[in-house]
Amino acid sequence: MARTLAYVATLIALVVATTLSLTATLQPLWITYHPFSSRSASLSSVVSDNIGLFRRCISSSAKCQPFPAPANPLIGHHPERISSFSFFCPHWRTARLQMTFVAIVQFTTLMAILFTLYRQRLAAWRDTMTPTKKGGGGVHYGIVIAGLLWLAAAGELVALGIVSYLFDHxxxxxxxxxxxxxxxxxxxxxSGISLLAGVGLVMASWVLEEEEEEEGRIFLGDNENVPPQDQDL
Known part of the structure; x- marks a missing residue:
């Protein structure tokens, strides 16, 4: 039961992390521009610029544009800065690819957790979880799922690092x-939720594994102390 609760808690954390990740990927709000209007500036002169991994939305335009655009990777950039396109565009697309990869890993992790919960429930239904077998492979399942969580977090951190570097330079x-x-x-x-969820799952798996092994040893010891039944002559 405790192991199931650990996986359920991890599942909830993963759903939250996946929701945040998908929202971040799809919304054009990775870099925003909201200029400070002076007293003499009219409201019509204030322009907002919202840049996402896939599109760019400028308040002066009625429609969002693909970003980076195939014809002009940096909409609004001066033509003489074309030399920076070869650096900016591939890196921005790499950040986009990383977040797409993160989504795939997160959904894979989600399926892995659901499969693990189904396996545990099926074992409980069949009443095959004896004390000596409890937790068998539990640590391994926990490490695999935690590894997937950390892989997703690493992909997000790479994307964040790329965007942050481009923003600064x-x-x-x-x-x-x-x-x-x-x-x-x-x-x-x-990414922080995924990292913490992976750490928590590994720690819970190790603790529960030790407790279940101890219960198994106690169970075997009790069975050894049971006197044998009298045999008929």
Missing amino acids: DDLFLVPGYELGPSFHLALIS
Whole structure:
């Protein structure tokens, strides 16, 4: 029961992390631009710019545009800065690819946890979980699932690192007013949840494994102390 609760808690954490990750990936809010309007500036002159992994939404445009765009990787960039395109675009697409990879790993982890819970429930239904067998392979399952969680977190951290580096070094974001947006922070929170969930699952698996092994030794010791039944002559 305790092991099941550990997996259920991990499942809940994974659902939260996956939701945050998907929201961050799909929303064009990785880098945002909201300039400080002066007293003389009219409201119509204030332009917002929201950049995501797949699209870019500018308030002056009625429709979001693909980003980086195939024809012009950096919409609004001056043509003389075309030399930076060869660096920016591949790295931005790499960050996008990393977050797509993270989504695949997270859904794979979700299926792995559900399969583990189904396996435990099926074993309980068949009443085959004896004290000597309890937890058999439990640590291994926990390590595998934790490894998937850490892999997803690593993918998110790579994407975050790429976006953060481009934000600090690319000319597009030198204009005052650009800042890392909500999607960036959602992905950061998601990676933290995945890391902590993996650590918690491994620790719970080790503790429960030791407890179940101790219960198994006690069970075997009790059986050895039971006097044999009288045999008929």
